[in-house]
């Protein structure tokens with residue numbers, strides 16, 4: 001039997017051996033060196049070990065604009081900023097993330113991506129936690145309500161050359177591009193990007209049913225934060241929300257913070273889409289994270305305001321500007337609002353976002369990335385992150401500790 005399965009390490013421990021709960025069963029995972037683990041299936045059920053702790057693979061958030069005071073859209077972002085944000089994300093159970101760049105004029109977008117990629121590359125956690133990027137814009141709908149907090153003036157017809165320019169600037173790939181199918185040239189760009197293996201997503205769009213059908217035909221396979229980035233008033237049934245909910249070719253991301261979508265409608269949307277095609281994203285901005293208070297933060301060049309109830313808006317506007325949500329809170333929300341079990345929650349927060357980003361199923365032995373989360377239930381019975389491992393690093397719940405244990409040789413691991 002696995003030994004010491006769920007105890008967070010002290011930095012002086014021997015070989016790490018974990019009993020890991022995945023969406024499809026339990027795994028015995030033994031660290032070989034760094035992020036390399038040998039994982040073998042040991043059963044279908046039994047979520048916890050005798051201490052009451054539960055270990056899961058780290059969660060994957062494919063839409064994060066910033067976190068813990070750090071704006072990923074800031075062209076002056078530094079590696080230390082990146083480590084601070086990633087450390088806090090890890091403390092919330094996330095070990096893999098797609099930093100997301102929103103709409104900006106070409107040169108600004110290029111500068112932001114270059115700075116972001118440099119910060120990721122030169123940080124400690126970036127190379128472990130960031131496999132690539134999500135480009136949300138600028139080929140979106142500038143229409144009121146669709147644009148949301150994105151600058152409508154920087155939106156426009158699809159241009160493959162811009163995506164190529166951006167791709168050439170970063171060491172990591174652009175894994176996902178969110179576009180509005182009704183923008184000129186978007187269907188053809190979707191076909192081109194899909195051929196390159198880039199995930200094409202529909203978002204910030206008021207596309208008709210026919211335009212959505214064409215986008216799917218060309219290669220769209222994801223809906224970005226479905227239920228948001230829409231006009232406040234839409235047709236009763238023939239609308240872009242229902243059109244996307246009804247198409248099984250599209251996986252859909254939802255912001256499960258209770259603000260972007262009321263829990264009752266989240267339940268409805270999840271039923272419509274099915275657990276096999278839905279996933280959760282935070283769409284977090286710099287104002288997100290434990291301990292972040294009310295006040296003004298930045299998203300690119302825009303000021304955004306976190307309000308007392310956790311909503312984030314452009315000051316004076318009715319439009320939401322990302323969220324202040326954390327992924328561990330969304331895990332608790334799914335348990336509390338929908339009575340969902342951890343294996344199903346892992347489908348929404350790891351397996352399905354992985355498939356949306358990479359176009360293939362999550363395979364625990366191959367894809368864990370050395371990221372594991374130790375959860376424990378508090379006195380109220382709610383799951384709390386106790387410790388997060390990423391390779392030889394460990395992050396504690398306050399996110400302020402990044403301990404590094406020396407890499408072990410593979411001969412010492414068994």
Ligand SMILES: [Zn+2]
Pocket residue numbers: 136148203204225229
């Ligand atoms: Zn958005």
